[in-house]
């Protein structure tokens with residue numbers, strides 16, 4: 225690929241507060257995007273188009289047809305092939321801006337791998353869909369002094385908050401405990417694509433400020449938006465709280481790798497089984513399973529259909545089992561078809 229024409233980024237360089245100097249800094253910066261769904265695929269496309277130096281894409285899931293309504297990077301054939309999101313996103317980004325160094329990590333971000341997956345970047349953008357992972361990111365970032373941008377959207381409503389360790393309140397300052405009880409999710413309450421774009425756009429703006437050397441300009445505000453009622457509210461984001469377990473007491477329970485159950489509900493009618501250091505030979509597994517049910521596989525994942533269940537198995541031993549919310553059923557299917 226030839227180098228880009230010199231005016232490739234001229235429109236954003238011409239924006240005076242950003243300028244050519246901001247562009248130069250952005251070019252040598254790297255961001256991690258945790259979760260490549262609606263928010264993350266917007267982050268990735270926007271930062272690639274803006275000319276960031278490198279992106280690390282982290283996502284545990286594969287593309288389904290119901291993702292296409294709001295997950296900007298993906299196309300029908302990605303859903304038809306059920307490609308892992310990180311892989312499909314990396315392919316698309318290579319066509320959008322070949323100069324960006326993209327690392328695709330098909331993995332579940334956990335305490336066991338958080339160091340490997342988040343180290344070496346200048347900012348982390350939250351594209352996750354659950355509080356467990358957000359607190360993990362928060363703990364890691366406050367511990368290491370790396371900024372991250374919290375963002376969430378469901379229904380027509382969304383929230384954005386930058387976390388600049390030692391300068392602003394962190395997630396644990398404001399919400400010491402995850403919300404209790406069932407929370408609305410995109411599966412149960414639906415989600416409009418415009419709210420995901422609005423939230424992701426504000427997150428990208430804050431990331432661009434940080435990466436271009438203007439972290440001091442990042443609005444110290446908590447912004448909530450409802451695209452259905454048209455309400456946009458902001459409140460001042462306080463500084464680190466003196467009683468925060470993370471900022472003040474330096475306690476980071478989410479970094480404890482013993483904390484996480486090896487099996488969890490995965491949002492929709494599905495259960496995820498996490499295995500560590502259990503690499504699988506997907507080709508051999510596929511040959512074995514072909515006698516028992518329909519198998520579809522590519523180099524990234526294997527899908528096995530055994531009615532009424534559908535199992536997607538990744539090379540690291542992780543599996544997502546659809547068709548049940550019963551962790552016992554999922555574990556027994558895993559043991560029966562993949563191995564205990």
Ligand SMILES: [Zn+2]
Pocket residue numbers: 393394395396397398464465468469470471472
């Ligand atoms: Zn805090």
